[in-house]
Amino acid sequence: MSEVTTIGGKGKIEVTNFDLSYETLDGPVEAVSDASICVNPGEFVSVIGPSGCGKSTMLNAVAGFLKPTRGRVTVDGEVVSGPSADRGMVFQQYSLFPWKTVRENVEFGLKMKGIDSYTRQNAARTLLNLTGLLQFENQYPERLSGGMKQRVGIVRALATGPKVLLLDEPFGSLDAQTRIIMQQILTNMWQHLKISVLFVTHDIDEAIFLSDRVYCMTARPGTIKAEIAIPLDRPRQQSMMMSSEFLNLRSGLMSLIREESLKAMGGEVNEAALQGLNINLNGQSLSDVI
Amino acid sequence: MERVVLKMTEEDTVEPVEFQAPQVNTPVGKPIPAQPVSLLILAGRWLSLHRAELRTFAIGAVSLCLFLLSWHLLTKYRVNVHVRFVNVPSPSLVFESFTKAMHDIKFFHHVTLSCRRILIGFSIAAVIAVPLGLIMGRFRFARDVIFPVSEIMRPIPAIAWVPMSIMLWPSNEESIVFITFLGSFFPILLNTLHGMATVDPVLVRASQCLGAKEFSIFREVYFPAALPNIFTGLTVGMGVAWVSLIAAEMISGQFGIGYFTWEAYSLVQYPDIALGMISIGVLGLASSATIRGLGRLIMPWSRG
Numbered sequence: 228m229s230e231v232t233t234i235g236g237k238g239k240i241e242v243t244n245f246d247l248s249y250e251t252l253d254g255p256v257e258a259v260s261d262a263s264i265c266v267n268p269g270e271f272v273s274v275i276g277p278s279g280c281g282k283s284t285m286l287n288a289v290a291g292f293l294k295p296t297r298g299r300v301t302v303d304g305e306v307v308s309g310p311s312a313d314r315g316m317v318f319q320q321y322s323l324f325p326w327k328t329v330r331e332n333v334e335f336g337l338k339m340k341g342i343d344s345y346t347r348q349n350a351a352r353t354l355l356n357l358t359g360l361l362q363f364e365n366q367y368p369e370r371l372s373g374g375m376k377q378r379v380g381i382v383r384a385l386a387t388g389p390k391v392l393l394l395d396e397p398f399g400s401l402d403a404q405t406r407i408i409m410q411q412i413l414t415n416m417w418q419h420l421k422i423s424v425l426f427v428t429h430d431i432d433e434a435i436f437l438s439d440r441v442y443c444m445t446a447r448p449g450t451i452k453a454e455i456a457i458p459l460d461r462p463r464q465q466s467m468m469m470s471s472e473f474l475n476l477r478s479g480l481m482s483l484i485r486e487e488s489l490k491a492m493g494g495e496v497n498e499a500a501l502q503g504l505n506i507n508l509n510g511q512s513l514s515d516v517i
Numbered sequence: 518m519e520r521v522v523l524k525m526t527e528e529d530t531v532e533p534v535e536f537q538a539p540q541v542n543t544p545v546g547k548p549i550p551a552q553p554v555s556l557l558i559l560a561g562r563w564l565s566l567h568r569a570e571l572r573t574f575a576i577g578a579v580s581l582c583l584f585l586l587s588w589h590l591l592t593k594y595r596v597n598v599h600v601r602f603v604n605v606p607s608p609s610l611v612f613e614s615f616t617k618a619m620h621d622i623k624f625f626h627h628v629t630l631s632c633r634r635i636l637i638g639f640s641i642a643a644v645i646a647v648p649l650g651l652i653m654g655r656f657r658f659a660r661d662v663i664f665p666v667s668e669i670m671r672p673i674p675a676i677a678w679v680p681m682s683i684m685l686w687p688s689n690e691e692s693i694v695f696i697t698f699l700g701s702f703f704p705i706l707l708n709t710l711h712g713m714a715t716v717d718p719v720l721v722r723a724s725q726c727l728g729a730k731e732f733s734i735f736r737e738v739y740f741p742a743a744l745p746n747i748f749t750g751l752t753v754g755m756g757v758a759w760v761s762l763i764a765a766e767m768i769s770g771q772f773g774i775g776y777f778t779w780e781a782y783s784l785v786q787y788p789d790i791a792l793g794m795i796s797i798g799v800l801g802l803a804s805s806a807t808i809r810g811l812g813r814l815i816m817p818w819s820r821g
Contacts, residue, residue: 290722290726291725292722292725309725310722310725310726311726311728312726312727312728314726315726315727316722316723316726318719318722318723320719322717322719322720322722322723323723324720324723324724324737324738324741325818325819326741326742326744326816326818327818335724335727335729335737336727336728339724339727339728339729339730339733340728367817367818369818383727384726384727387727387728
């Protein structure tokens with residue numbers, strides 16, 4: 228199982244003065260502006276922000292799919308120039324290969340490394356067993372539930388023993404109960420592997436529950452608005468989400484994000500509009516007015 | 518950038534968790550342990566499970582019988598209402614001619630020759646059109662070069678190629694195979710190209726993150742992702758190949774099931790016309806079914 232264990236001290240992600248803009252007919256549009264973040268080796272860091280703030284863009288640049296317009300993206304001091312198996316990625320849309328069985332999906336990265344099929348199979352089976360998926364090894368992904376698909380996605384990304392794991396809203400399309408279980412599985416795996424994780428989400432609870440630190444981004448063009456340390460004990464458990472320190476962190480982050488979400492929604496939404504039905508109807512009922 | 522530190526107010530004690538995944542909802546339920554059941558109950562269950570299919574089968578059988586019956590009646594009474602059934606052979610005459618043909622080595626010669634032409638023409642088309650479509654789908658430059666030419670050639674029906682084909686190829690046999698090839702080439706090419714266009718870019722990214730390089734991405738992602746469309750192209754191509762082959766055989770052939778059908782008309786062997794037509798239908802159906810079966814074998818993940 229040497230492929231799966233990572234050596235401590237590796238996997239430092241540094242994003243410095245990151246700018247990303249793209250050309251349109253109306254001129255360049257800035258998606259991310261002067262953002263700097265870092266993930267220390269073995270640290271779990273989340274980036275949180277309103278939709279469209281460029282948090283996924285930044286993650287894609289760390290993965291090597293995008294080049295920054297200005298600034299640098301490095302992993303262990305090396306400038307990222309393209310995608311590599313050193314940086315495992317988990318996508319929101321699961322992105323399992325439908326033509327491969329669960330085990331073949333997990334084996335894929337090892338196959339690309341040229342590892343023989345016997346070793347590959349053993350490694351994949353061990354990993355699947357750890358996540359309770361061994362009995363589904365010969366199924367095609369189509370037959371699995373969303374939570375199972377994403378467990379396969381995470382295991383597949385970890386199988387090559389990457390230095391860092393990048394997750395792009397991985398639990399975004401799961402139902403609330405499954406999501407909580409998946410978060411627990413992820414923190415458990417992370418604690419055992421001691422791998423650096425960069426996690427992008429718009430879910431505040433998720434970010435607090437999982438992370439050592441949380442970066443909060445502003446609305447487009449995205450910049451880093453705040454950096455929040457999460458001093459909760461490890462290992463984390465679901466019951467902690469009711470604790471007062473969790474709730475304190477939550478309300479702090481909530482107010483930071485709320486401001487930005489309102490900005491991201493544009494001028495049409497303001498605090499007054501959110502008061503909803505407190506409309507003065509001059510004593511009439513709503514049906515009278517309509 | 519402002520640094521916010523939100524303080525903890527209370528210490529919570531937590532027990533360490535073992536690295537063990539909870540069992541989440543499993544869609545594949547465990548089968549109920551088998552109990553000894555009588556054959557009658559088993560047959561009953563099978564019937565209720567396959568009711569819809571049985572119904573379809575029964576309706577299909579009745580429909581075919583009705584078709585044969587109306588054919589029989591139309592020819593028996595030599596119906597002549599603008600459309601003339603006077604010379605149309607009856608089903609029984611066609612069956613008679615079928616039994617005769619079963620003992621005739623010449624009929625089999627026609628059939629096997631047609632099948633051979635299909636096999637060669639269609640195979641060459643598949644071997645060229647599938648890789649070409651894959652390359653055109655992957656590399657824009659290749660697409661930009663080849664697409665305009667193929668778009669001009671595509672609408673020309675294979676039958677319009679008959680005179681040109683006779684000029685191009687030294688033997689009759691080669692020109693007929695060439696027309697069969699042309700008929701199946703474009704459906705295969707276009708469907709492969711379409712398959713490449715529908716490949717999910719996230720899957721390509723996922724493979725890159727797992728260390729796949731250009732050739733591996735092609736083999737492990739693009740090709741399997743395009744396979745369902747490739748098989749659609751092969752099925753359509755096979756249909757068009759038969760259309761083109763029969764046309765070519767009728768015009769320039771000396772053998773083959775298309776020639777057999779046309780010759781029957783010239784020789785006033787009317788039952789043989791229907792026999793030729795039905796044979797073509799059965800052969801076309803069988804070859805399409807073969808392709809579909811092959812597709813299911815190669816793509817076990819798609820149950821369609």
